[in-house]
Amino acid sequence: MKFIKRLLIIALICILFGVGTIFGFYIYVKPELPDVATLKDVELQTPMQVFSADGKLISQFGEKRRIPVTYDQIPQNLMNALIATEDSRFYEHPGIDPIGITRAAIVVAMSGSAKQGASTITQQLARNFFLSNEKKIMRKIKEIFIAIHIEQLLTKQEIMTLYVNKIFLGYRSYGFGAAARVYFGKELNELTLSEIATLAGMPKAPSTMNPIYSVERATHRRNVVLKRMLDEGYITRSDYEQARNEPLVARYHGAEIELNAPYVAELARAWAVDKYGADVYESGLKVYTTVDSRLQNSAQEATVNNLISYDQRHGYRGAVATLWKDKTTPWDADKIKAHLNKQPSYGELKPAVVTNVDAKTAEVELQNGDIATLPWNGMKWARRYVTxxxxxxxxxxxxxxxxxxxxxxxxxxxxxxxxxxxxxxxxAMVAISPDNGAVKALVGGFNFVHSKFNRATQSIRQVGSSIKPFIYSAAIDQGMTLATLVNDAPINRWDASQGVAWRPKNSPPTYDGPTRARIGLAQSKNVMAVRVLRRVGLDETIDFLTRFGFKQDDLPRAEALALGAGSLTPMEMAQGFGVFANGGYYLKPYYIEKVEDAFGKLEYSATPQTICHENCDNPTNKRDSANLSEEENLLEQTAGMENEPEFAPKVVSEQNAFLVREMLEANIWGGGDWRQGTGWNGTGWRAQKPLNRRDIGGKTGTTNDSKDAWYTGFSPGLVATVWVGFDDHSRKLGKTSRNANLANDQVSGGEAGAKTAQPAWIDFMSDALVDVPEQRKVVPSDIVKVRIDRDTGLLTRKNDASSMFEYFQKGTEPTEYVSAAASNGGNIYESEGEELF
Known part of the structure; x- marks a missing residue:
């Protein structure tokens, strides 16, 4: 009895000592313990996603991939697998497992180091949220206290849900929802028992026991999990055998990008960081852009195909590299595949290695090891590039x-x-809605992997003849009409400061004498544009152009401005043409439609400018929006976009916009009657047959020496700009001769806006307008239509091929008839020092 009493006393002392030790540890670490109540309102770190306006995933940003699931969405087999493998007494213990702790303590006592964790699911949750993975006794003590607090605060269901969503499972996947996608490309509820067991076995060593790193180790661990589930009675022997014998097939599945718009994604990322800060990458925000997926796909395909066509007609520059030469030992298939897997792919362009060449075919090995045949029709274009x-x-x-x-x-x-x-x-290409400024499609370059520089918004390039519609608009504002005669004759002006004569020329160098303004713009007559600029005045023209959002610093104070010496981005060009398309209103382009949080709550909604047609007394309408910089237009959307709608400023009259549209439509459709010998084409005539509709218009643009090629045009509800050029500003687009191997419809001669840029615009519009009915012309008030003489622009009583109807703003139509004024040459611009302007 004395022995038993002593034993009881010793036991009591040990218990009191143990309790006191635990209490002492608790007091010691209490200041360092986190507030576990934060788990009640925890925001799981999920990547930010960028979508098109119609909900197609464009990109996601963030180091951690996570797809949160609710408790009801967790498969029962997954919970059973985790409990059987990680914590068999999960529903019984208060957060810690005394048996497991005792086992771990024995290991520590025998080895002198903490080699075994004995962590419950709750302890693992505590470690994942609040602690590190270092194997130290003090960390384990903190982990125990936090786990107990968690059990007091949360239910077992809440703990399981947090664990399933939080645990790291390799390859940047956090939580089983993300892991199911990463390894198997499935939703969590689509996994087989074998796949569930594979994921459930990974928390022990996610970096080395995942099936991508080692199928052998992952298979062994999966079988351990299945055996534990069998022993615990969660699955039958038949389930066990079937899952155990199932081959483990896994590969890395990235984010399932549904829409190729990387330049748009990067704009959205920069906008979100600017608005919400760097933490946005873990916010789970869903950023919806204004981009239309169908139009974006069309723009991407049109620009890339057009650029490749331009590049290929200039010749083949040869192989990327030579891996082996003739009469040397060829590489085997495995060596070729290993080499190709190190090479990038640029969209549709894939690296390959030539393995055999026959008379009119060649065999190549692709990245995936497949052998493909290149037919003669797929390579006969490849004459040698010289210059x-x-x-x-x-x-x-x-x-x-x-x-x-x-x-x-x-x-x-x-x-x-x-x-x-x-x-x-x-x-580059950008398409916007002229009705509200929404960016509908944007391509910033050939390929984002190849170059991340966004040429649609960042590349300031000379615009060539694309600037002429704005100069003609300035002249219309001062009273010029579409029938006004401008002298299409060579200019020869001595520049005393330079000691040379300035001789701007038409391209091609043909001159027609006094020519109506409509024809001058549609056919892009250079000398006529210079004379129109002189009539308006250089300073006045530059000031007028700023109404369209163009910055004065990008517009040179020289008459060469009329020939396109000014420099703009494709975005600026599109927004400028949008003024003509919408009836005279300047609209700030925008590309973010709305932002939702991870749970679908609306965080931000754009309030784009609106076109006001009546009761337009909103004071915001008086803001000088036309002088906003590109950065203000595109990145600073937070100001004035979430409050009351802002009226777009009217920068030219409705009548002015209509008359410029008439000239731009003539750029495609020309005028006159070919059967009666009066027909003529504008520089954009190539769009006639493919589009075959009269509610379109546009303008070519080619810079000096053909370093930049442009085409900007409008259709119902859409304005699109295409640019082609070299990033090296000194390099010319050049010219090509005919290729004897190709058909008669090939492009040859000097590169220009109509040949080099317009084909992409045509292809894009062909798809964009498929389901858009042709619109009837709407003539504004104060626009009249009168019959004029084709040669003089004056009124005529004739009703034959020498006459035509033309539009005029009321009060500017001619008052004289051709018979009375034929002797003075009609209504011709005059200028000091020149007989005809």
Whole structure:
């Protein structure tokens, strides 16, 4: 009895000592313990996602991939697997498992180090939210106290839900919802028992036991989990055998991008960081852009195909690299595949290696190890590139182009592989709604991986003849009409400061004498534009152009402005043409429609400017929006976009906009009657047959020496700008000769806006307008239509091929008849020092 009493006393002392020790530890670490109540309102770190206006995923940003799920969405097999493997007494213990702790303590006592964790699911949750993974006794003590607090605060269901969503499972995936996507490309509720067991076994060592890193280790761990589930009675022997025998097939699945718009995604990312800060990457925000997925796909395809067409007609620059030469040992398939897997892909362009060349075909190995055949039709374009203005002779056989051992670029067109190459030149396109400024499509370059520089918003390039509509608009504002005669004759003015004569020329260098303004703009007559600029005045013209959002610093104070010496971005060009398309209103472009939080709550909604047609006394309408910079237009959308709608400023009259649209429509459709010998075309005539509708218009733009090619045009509800050029401002787009291997519809001669940029605009509009009915012309009030003489622009009583109807703003129509004024040359601009202006 004395022994028993002593034993009881010792036990009591040990208990009191243990309790006192635990209490002492608690008092010691209490100041360092976090407030576990924050778990009640925890915001799981999920990536920010960017979507199109119609809900297509464009991109996501954030280090942690997470797809939160509710308790009801967690598969029962997953909970059973976790409990069987990680914490078999999960529903019984108060946050810690005394048996597991005792086992771990024995290991510590015997080894002298903490080699075994014995952590419950609740303890793992505590560690993941509040602690590190270092194996130290003090960390374990903190973990125990936090786990107990968690159990007091949360239910078992809440703990399980947080654990399933929080745990790291490798490859930047946090939580089982994300892991299901990353490893198997499935939703959590679509996983098989084998796949569930694989994921459930990974928390022990997610970086090395995942099926991408090691299928063997992941399979072994999966089988351990399945055995534990069988032993605990969660699955039957049949379930166990079937899951155990299932092959483990996994690969990395990135975010399922549904829409290729990386330049838009980058704009949205920069906007979100500017508005919400760097923490936005873990906010779970859903940023919806204004981009229309169908239009974006059309823009992407049109610009890339057009750029590749430009590049290929200038010749083939040869292989990327030569891996082996003739009469040397060829590489085997595995070595080729390993090399190709290190090479990038640029959209449709894929790296390949030539393995065999026949008379009119070639075999290549692709990145995935497949062997593909390049037919003659897929490579006969590839005459040798000499310079941007010279190409070699057309190839006659495949050996003239390719050799075995060469690394090349290929792309698949209609299930047929074609030889290709990465273009040296680049491109951009932007399409906006002229009714509210929403960006509907944007392509910032050939490929975002190849170059992240956004040419649609950042590249300030000379605009060439694209500037002429704005100069003509300034002249209309001062009384010029579409029938006003401007002298289309060479200019020869001595520049005393330079000691040279300035002789601007038409392209092509043909001159028609006194010509109506409508024809001058539609046919892009350079000398006429200079004379129109002189009539308005250089300073007055520059001041007028700022109404369209153009910055004075980008508009040179020289008459060369009329020939396109000014520099703008494609975005600025599109927004400027939007003024003509919408009847005279300047609208700030915007590309963020709304932002939702991770749970769908609206965080931000854009309030774009509106076009006011009556009762327009809103004081915000008086703001000088036309002088806003590009950065203000595109990045500072937070100001004035979440409050009351702001009226767009009216910068030109409705009548002015209508008359400029008439000239832009003539750029495509020309005028006159071909059957009666009076027909003529504008520089944009190539859009006539493909689009075959009269409610479109536009303007070509080609800079001096053809360094930049532009086309900007409008259609119902849409304005689009295309630019093509080299990033190297000194490099010319050049010219091409005809390729004897190609059909008669090939492009040749000097590159220009109509040949180099307009084809992309046509292809884009062909798709964009498929379901858009042709609109009837709406003539504004105070616009009259009178019959004039084609040669003089004056009134006529004739009703034959010499006459036509023309639009005028009321009060500017001619008052004299041709018979009475034929002797003085009609209504001709005059200028001091020149007989005809």
């Amino acid at each position: 941007d203005t010279r190409q070699g002779s057309a190839p006659k056989q495949a050996a003239d182009i390719l050799s075995a051992g060469e690394q090349i670029w290929v792309r698949n067109i209609d299930d047929t592989w074609h030889l290709s190459q990465v273009p040296d030149a680049n491109t």
